[in-house]
Amino acid sequence: MxxxxxxxxxxxxxxxxxxxxxxxxxxxxxxxxxxxxxxxxxxxxxxxxxxxxxxxxxNISARNLRVRKTMVVLVAVPDIANPFFAEVLQGIDDTLSAAGYGLIIANLAGSPEKEARYVDLVCAGQADGVLLLCGHVMRSPDRDLRDAGVPLVAACEYIPRESFPQVTINNVDTAREAVRHLVELGHTSIAYLSGPNFNILEQQRLEGYRQALHDAGIATDASLILPGDFTFRTGVEAGRTLLALKPASRPTALFAANDEMAIGLIKTARAAGLQIPDDLSVVGFDGIAYADYCEPTLTTIVQPRRGLGATAAAELIALMTNGRAEPQKDIKLPAMLMLRDSTRPPRRSG
Amino acid sequence: MxxxxxxxxxxxxxxxxxxxxxxxxxxxxxxxxxxxxxxxxxxxxxxxxxxxxxxxxxNISARNLRVRKTMVVLVAVPDIANPFFAEVLQGIDDTLSAAGYGLIIANLAGSPEKEARYVDLVCAGQADGVLLLCGHVMRSPDRDLRDAGVPLVAACEYIPRESFPQVTINNVDTAREAVRHLVELGHTSIAYLSGPNFNILEQQRLEGYRQALHDAGIATDASLILPGDFTFRTGVEAGRTLLALKPASRPTALFAANDEMAIGLIKTARAAGLQIPDDLSVVGFDGIAYADYCEPTLTTIVQPRRGLGATAAAELIALMTNGRAEPQKDIKLPAMLMLRDSTRPPRRSG
DNA sequence: ACATCAAATGTAATCGATTACATCCTAACT
DNA sequence: AGTTAGGATGTAATCGATTACATTTGATGT
The missing domain is CATH 1.10.260.40 (lambda repressor-like DNA-binding domains)
Incomplete structure (x- = not known):
């Protein structure tokens, strides 16, 4: 047969x-x-x-040529190896592939050449829509994704002053809540491990940190803001910086702009004999799977990763099919502070 | 302008x-x-x-229609959320996108419906080639990827009795080396935490484990083979199983078929007061980034993850362009035993 | 019995690029 | 000067599906 x-x-x-x-x-x-x-x-x-x-x-090429569709969407990801995005991608994949769309994953990896290639791809009509997880509208030397004439939706990283739908969490308020948790435990010397300077998430989380300190009447101390770039490695470096401080002037708590850095920092601190959370409470951000696997388990902000992906995908599908649905949509999904073992009141209260 | x-x-x-x-x-x-x-x-x-x-x-659809190419390859991945595959994907992406190919990532996630959809996609001429990381030739109810007439290359998981190129490591020998390491440290009671039963990697790693024990003149003890499925969760379960044993009959070392399970097991064991590596040495497999982040850092087999991806991609490009290059190629890349802190001689030697 | 209409199917234009083949033109050779 | 070779460009067929419009068929109403 x-x-x-x-x-x-x-x-x-x-x-x-x-x-x-x-x-x-x-x-x-x-x-x-x-x-x-x-x-x-x-x-x-x-x-x-x-x-x-x-x-x-x-033959799909023939059909696409005729109906001017591709049934493919491009998803721009800053870095596939980042587990946070891997999980967002799952949500996207579920929704999109159920609706019959294929997806091309554009792993930008900080390379402008790759970014440009993908922009050209989309401008050439190779995709019916684009999902931006990368915090900016992709560009090539002479083109911009907006010129492609395909629907765009952003997720995870909010892009200011744009008119397409965006699906994010409220980073400012959520970061503020994370820091408030530390304040409520009695911490008054709270460090911040930042993301890369011009990243929007970084700016928002920093703002939340500032607000929380302000709410508590604590002055912001610039020396407690440690530079980082969202990678494990910079978490390790920040840990060393912290260890180099005299114990007396060392903060009793730290809020990291993401989990990977938090985990790197914890590892370094423990290796040097610091007790977590006794000597240092740590709160992360993202809620990657590993935050629950590491030791101690990490108190963190859990983002609805699959939900973000699925919602953004659904929004894009709506745009691609209904033609014009209401743009300007700014969908905020709830994130949750997950209390685990890396936070505790400071040893010497006050 | x-x-x-x-x-x-x-x-x-x-x-x-x-x-x-x-x-x-x-x-x-x-x-x-x-x-x-x-x-x-x-x-x-x-x-x-x-x-x-x-x-x-x-217009790419028009060009594709005319020249019968798509400049897209489909990559079938068992699970994008698995960090091992995320890194292999990076290697694939680097090579393929440099050569001007786009890639569609087929996240199979154990769903036959998805698998079938992707097979149909390829059969419909939507891709010029397929990279299989999934250990089997994809099928739909009435079709098989081989019917699509596009070049195939497998990587990571060897598929027996196939005539297309495959890029893998030697799992049997490498697993054997991992277990030999434990033997050389003086362990004689060595458990194995397995992958899913019918998975080829599992079978090969189990075989390596058996051979190493045989080499050392140690009888295989079926009760020391714990079931797992490559996920963190089953690592945790295996940890519980281990803890339920009387200390006297508990193995002093364990070889896990992958890192995620090893890490789950270590976490559980430590939480119950077991010292790693003093009470239990653990060796993993894969060399995911986290193996170096966890505590203690994990002795493991490091696979050349990007290399596997890049090599397989290069092989596929050769097939897609040169038409017929030599098939039947069975490329083995070297993997390395990375000694870290999770292994040590047993407490009571002998 | 004829006009009318709708349902079912067929004919052919169309989508936008590539490329085999045809044509034109110039330079070089005898 | 006449012939020719070959370089540059143009013409039109082609890839394989979709679909507007045309045609056929049969049923219904008067």
Whole structure:
């Protein structure tokens, strides 16, 4: 059976072959596949049988050329190796692939050349829409994604002053809540381990940190703001910086702009004999799987990672199909402070 | 300047528009872009100027339809959230995108429906090649990826009895080396934390474990083979199983079929008061980034993750361009035992 | 019995690029 | 000067599907 069909089909059957075998016109074959209800029962079965026998599958390039669609969306990710994005991608993938869309993952990896290639790809009509997880509208030397004329949706990293839908969490308020948690435990000397300077998430989380300190009447101490770039490595470095301080002037708590840095910092601090959380409470941000695997388990802000992906994908689908749905949408999903073992009141209260 | 071009271009310029503006035929435009050396200098500059002014980018669907290529490869991944695959993907992405290919990531996630959708996609000519990281040739109810007539290359998980190139490490020998390390430290009671039963990697690593024990004259004890499925969660469960044993009959070392499970097991064991490596030495497999972040750092087999991806991608490119290069290639990349802090001689030697 | 209409199907234009083949032109050789 | 070779460009077929419009068919109403 499957042997036989494999023999019949030489290259790949085209719609004309099916039409010939079924004794109908190509239009009828096309209709049978697209809107079965408009062809009469008897024709339909004949056509479907011919489709089966020839092993016919429509040529997507031809269809795309004709209907000007690709059924592909491009997802721009700063870094696939970052587990946070991997989980957001799952949500995107679930939603999009259920709706029949394929996805091209653009791993920007900080490379402007790659970014430019992907912009050109989209401008060339290779995608029906773009999901930006990267905090900016992608550019090539002479083009901008907005020129491509395809729907855009941003997620995770808010892009200011844009008119397309965005799906994010409220980073400012959430960061503020994280720091407030430390304040409520009694900490007054609270450090901040930052993300890369011009990153929007960084700015928002820093703002939340500032607000929380201000709420508590604590002055911001610039020396307690440690530079980082969201990687484990800079977490380790920040840990060393912290250890170099005299114990007396060392903060009793730290809020990290993401989990990976928090985990790097904890590792370094522990290796040097510091007790976490006894000597130093740490709060992270993101809620990656590892935050629950490490030791001690990390108190952190859990972002609805799959939810962010799924919601953004749904929004993009709406734009791609309904044409113009309401843009300007600014969807905020709830994030949650997850209390685990890395935070505790300071040893010497006050 | 960019303002002006943005105004000129109404929808998207097609090749005919460029031709008209440059005062040449469409063939000349096409040639100028594809093989600049065949058109005379003066024409070339005129055409290129017209291209710039119109903001022309070729319509890829049309080109694909004509030349029967897509410049897209599909990568089948068992699970994007698995950090091991994320790193392999980076290698793939680097190589493929440098060669101008886009990639569609098929996150199988154990779903036969998704798998089938992707098979149909490829059979419909949506990809020029497929990279299988998933240990089997993908199927849909009535089709098989081999029917698609596109080049295939497998990586990471060896697929027996297939004629396409495969890029893997030698799992049997490497696992054997990992266990030999434990033997050489003096361990004689060595457990194995397995992967899912029918997975080829699992079978090979188990075989390596068996061989190493045999080499050392140690009898295999079926009760020391703990079930797992490569996830952190089953590592935790295996940890509990281990803890339930009387200390006297508890193994002094364990080889886990991957890092995530090893890390889960270590966490559970430590939480129950077991010292790692003093009470239990642990060796993992894969060398994910986290193996160096956790506590204690994990002795493990480091796979050349980017290398696997890059090599497989290069192999696929060769097949896609040269048409038929030598198939049957079985490329083995070296993996390395990385000694870290989770292994040590047993307390009571002998 | 004829006009009318709708349902079913067919015909052919169309999407936008590539490229085989045809044509034109110039330079070089006899 | 006439012929020719080959370089540069143009013309038109082609890739394979979708779909507007045309045609056929049969049923219904008068």
């Amino acid at each position: 499957s042997k036989r069909t494999r023999v019949i089909r030489q290259k790949t059957a085209k719609i004309a072959d099916v039409a010939r075998l079924a004794g109908v016109s190509v239009a009828t074959v096309s209709r049978t596949l697209a809107r079965p209800e408009v062809v009469i029962e008897e024709t339909r079965t004949r056509v479907l049988a011919a489709v089966r026998d020839t092993g016919y599958t429509p | 960019s303002k002006r071009t943005r105004v000129i271009r109404q929808k998207t310029a097609k090749i005919a528009d460029v031709a008209r503006l440059a005062g040449v035929s469409v063939a000349t435009v096409s040639r100028t872009l594809a093989r600049p050396e065949v058109v005379i200098e003066e024409t070339r500059t005129r055409v290129l100027a017209a291209v710039r002014d119109t903001g022309y980018t070729p």
